[in-house]
Amino acid sequence: MxxxxxxxxxxxxxxxxxxxxxxxxxxxxxxxxxxxxxxxxxxxxxxxxxxxxxxxxxxxxxxxxxxxxxxxxxxxxxxxxxxxxxxxxxxxxxxxxxxxxxxxxxxxxxxxxxxxxxxxxxxxxxxxxxxxxxxxxxxxxxxxxxxxxxxxxxxxxxxxxxxxxxxxxxxxxxxxxxxxxxxxxxxxxxxxxxxxxxxxxxxxxxxxxxxxxxxxxxxxxxxxxxxxxxxxxxxxxxxxxRRRVLSSRVQTRDQQLPEVGSPEQDILERVYRAFDNNKHAFEWLASRIAEQVLSDSGARYSEGWLTRAGGDGGMDFVGRLDVGSTRAQTPLVVLGQAKCVAPSSSISADQVARVVARLRRGWLGVFVTTGHFSQQAQIEVVDDEYPLVLVPGRVVAEVIHKLAEESFEGDVQALLNMALTDYPGAVTHRRPEEVLTAG
Missing domain, CATH: 2.30.280.20 (PUA domain-like)
Structure with missing residues (x-):
């Protein structure tokens, strides 16, 4: 060729x-x-x-x-x-x-x-x-x-x-x-x-x-x-x-997961075991991870709420991202999807498309998972220029490690316990665009 x-x-x-x-x-x-x-x-x-x-x-x-x-x-x-x-x-x-x-x-x-x-x-x-x-x-x-x-x-x-x-x-x-x-x-x-x-x-x-x-x-x-x-x-x-030349933004499975034997691999396994039977609580944790990932870009992220369990239609949590300076900024609705799956599990293009279908013009999507994204899912996000941030297991583990160090003296389990106890109070039923005017 x-x-x-x-x-x-x-x-x-x-x-x-x-x-x-x-x-x-x-x-x-x-x-x-x-x-x-x-x-x-x-x-x-x-x-x-x-x-x-x-x-x-x-x-x-x-x-x-x-x-x-x-x-x-x-x-x-x-x-x-x-x-x-x-x-x-x-x-x-x-x-x-x-x-x-x-x-x-x-x-x-x-x-x-x-x-x-x-x-x-x-x-x-x-x-x-x-x-x-x-x-x-x-x-x-x-x-x-x-x-x-x-x-x-x-x-x-x-x-x-x-x-x-x-x-x-x-x-x-x-x-x-x-x-x-x-x-x-x-x-x-x-x-x-x-x-x-x-x-x-x-x-x-x-x-x-x-x-x-x-x-x-x-x-x-x-x-x-x-x-x-x-x-x-x-x-x-x-x-x-169809022939596609992979973008540098498309990562392999190994690139999306922690290295074998690393502390991050242990953290990811602990997260999966803690939330495998309580997926809704993982959404609370995913919202905090999204906050950290988006804030690293220099923008200001404000927490919104978790959606009710079941029937979310590709939406698990809502947040707001304020882009710009204090005197010149614009707020964006952030729709989040959280999937607590075995780290060996792959998120398909169809699952990603479900989230994209909920996005309106000017909205941003975040997909957080303990697994990894399939090559086809990543290619479609890149090729179709979807406003969607993909957060795979490696990033999940790294962010949890950082949050535990900053707020819990390195105690990862304390962070996980907070997610398990605090998530019910974050659940509400509101339209996503309401987050733009929330205090």
Whole structure:
């Protein structure tokens, strides 16, 4: 993934590398291969159909985008590549000069045919669907000058997720006092799938798909696991197979839990045992932990109340965060969720989404747990920019250790006992926004 290949007009498959780059012709030249070359001459490059044992199939469609040409007369559109989030928006090859309806050009015709298979609810159709092999033209510097042609960045494998018919304007036809000419086209949204270990791609899969002796089922042996999952499950698998580059904010299980044998691990286990049968009391403790975590940012946190047990709908405690200086500040409603679970337990994306659903504009959420958050839950918070602070078991233990040192001479059990005895007096039934005017 993201390797740059040299697309040289010599078409020689002999050299493994040409200069500093992989030789595109060597990559696709299986020993004794009878297959025609995979071309990148056009933006959309459909490989010829192959008659397999059970049905005719198109082995693949190679897509190439040239960002440096976007906005020019030959390429008036702007393809969008967001590979970190597994999404490409790619425009068809209809132009203002094209005669006939959308689908007249070879590229658009191939994409429309592929959409019938990619969008199908039948597994046998998806089995024949051509993978989209994505490349993006990149300029390189050679001997002190910029070279725009002849090099492409491999951008992965894609599944068609959506296809739209659109009307585009041709900027090259605009004249003073005259509107630009319009023309019909299609645009597709592509789900860039996860590749296998180390983000690598096995080119032999494309050889297998071009081999008419193999059934479509047999070619799956070399396919990326994400592709196989999509063939088997269809549209429902798309969110799970999408390529995502994890943010530094996404932590592993070990990063979210105390080190084995540490004092914090002992504290976390004590917390879990103390509140496993009294989850409501843990909400009182979670509110104090939220106060400490948010106050560390420099803002002023004011306690609100605990909600009644049961039927909280993703809300266990309410607080207020005053942001700004004394003369210039604004209050924010803080909604808290507390989950006392075994430290080995994972909080799912669905549990996090339940809290987010309760947040209104300008509100902040805090999710405190003795366990850890799943990778998918963290990714969704980061990707969707939810105003939600995730507080895992390691932070819970560290904050409790600090609070015990500051107020109970290091006696953790005394802090836990306070939570068990004081929580009933903190329970009330009020609307969250009332905390903004509470004294």
């Amino acid at each position: 993201l390797d740059i290949v040299r697309y040289d007009r010599t078409y020689s498959p002999v050299e493994v590398r040409l200069g500093d780059y992989w030789n595109f012709w060597w990559l696709q030249d299986a020993p004794g291969s009878p297959f025609k070359r995979i071309q990148l001459e056009s933006g959309i490059n459909p490989v010829a159909f192959v008659a397999g044992p059970e049905a005719v199939r198109r082995p693949l469609i190679a897509l190439r985008s040239s960002p440096w040409k976007a906005g020019q007369e030959s390429t008036p559109w702007h393809d969008e590549f967001d590979l970190n989030h597994g999404h490409v928006r790619y425009f068809g090859d209809h132009k203002v000069s094209t005669l006939g309806p959308v689908g007249t050009t070879p590229g658009n015709r191939a994409l429309l045919e592929a959409w019938n298979l990619h969008g199908s609810g039948k597994g046998e159709d998806r089995l024949l669907a051509p993978p989209l092999i994505l490349f993006r033209a990149v300029p390189i510097w050679r001997d002190g000058r910029r070279v725009d042609k002849g090099h492409g960045e491999f951008c992965g494998v894609g599944v068609l997720e959506r296809l739209e018919y659109i009307v585009q304007r041709d900027p090259g036809s605009s004249r003073p006092g005259q509107a630009a000419a319009t023309f019909p086209n299609i645009v597709v949204d592509i789900n860039v799938i996860k590749l296998d270990e180390n983000d690598e791609f096995d080119f032999r899969w494309l050889d297998a798909r071009r081999d008419g002796q193999l059934t479509a089922e047999e070619t799956l042996e070399l396919a990326p696991k994400a592709w196989v999952r999509w063939v088997e499950q269809g549209k429902v698998a798309l969110p799970r197979i």
